[in-house]
Amino acid sequence: MPATTNSSATPAQASRHQRRREKTRARLIDAARNLVAERGVDAVGLSDITEAADLGAGTFYNYFHSRDEIVEAVAEESIESLGARMDLMTADMPDAAEVFSSSLRHLVRHAISDPLWGWFVVRLGVAHPKLIDILGPRAARDLRKGVDSGRFTIPDVDIATSCVFGALLSTLHHVVSTRTQDGADEIFAQAMLCMVGVIPDESRDVASRPLPRLPDL
Structure with missing residues (x-):
């Protein structure tokens, strides 16, 4: 007690x-x-x-x-705070593509700058409910915003969310395993923008824009 x-x-x-x-x-x-x-x-x-x-x-x-309770607490402190900062960063962005791109880029950059954080997310894995609870709704929200604004062409938002989630974990595993750094965040964001229907040239432009800093909570 x-x-x-x-x-x-x-x-x-x-x-x-x-x-x-x-x-x-x-x-x-x-x-x-x-x-x-x-x-x-x-x-x-x-x-x-x-x-x-x-x-x-x-x-x-x-x-x-229990062990599960402390793992959930670690996830809450390690991931939820970053998600909340990304929410603040993108709150006034009018372009759904830039919202989506900026969030993905910050997640990749965070894993590069803090490999321990990156490995924690990777080892927690796609099946852990806390990770899904924290990142899943945010990804789905950003994708729906893109669909509603006509920016994205997605047949099924839920399946697209799963694809983004799996691709994110695979990319984080790649950058923390190989220490790949140069432009990895832009390349990943560009690929995900193409996946949701943004044409390649425009995806490249959006993914290479100056990345806003994350505000403090």
């Missing part, structure tokens, strides 16, 4: 207690992220996480109830 603070504690004591809890939780999160990135979810046990964090097994249960 999660620990509680003593009701008689002073504000300073309560604040120190909260900081200690946050640091301990962060150690568990970091350990889980690193292990999943290295081995994959199925090869990581609770004892592996607590050992890597240099914490006792009992401490783990003060913060999480």
Whole structure:
């Protein structure tokens, strides 16, 4: 059960207690992220996480109830925050093709600049529900925006979303495995724009536009 603070504690004591809890939780999160990135979810046990964090097994249960719960927490912190920043970046973009392209490019660039993050997403895999829950609806939203505006030609948005999702994971695996960097984000975005019906010359133009920076949350 999660620990509680003593009701008689002073504000300073309560604040120190909260900081200690946050640091301990962060150690568990970091350990889980690193292990999943290295081995994959199925090869990581609770004892592996607590050992890597240099914490006792009992401490783990003060913060999480299961391995799945901590993996979901890692995904939430590692991927949802990036998704939210991309939402802010694209909120005022009028062109659905640029929205789609910019988001895909940032995901590829993030994997290049932070290979541990890239491996975590790749090892989490297409079948993990949390990854699908975080990225799937955003991809479907951007594709529907393109269809509704007449920018994209897609027979089935759900199937197109699955194709984009699978291609993204394969591309992230490629860039973190080979350390390919030069223009990988533009090449991937261009290919995905062609897939959704944007003509090649225009896909190349959109994918090579200056990439807006991600705003802070």
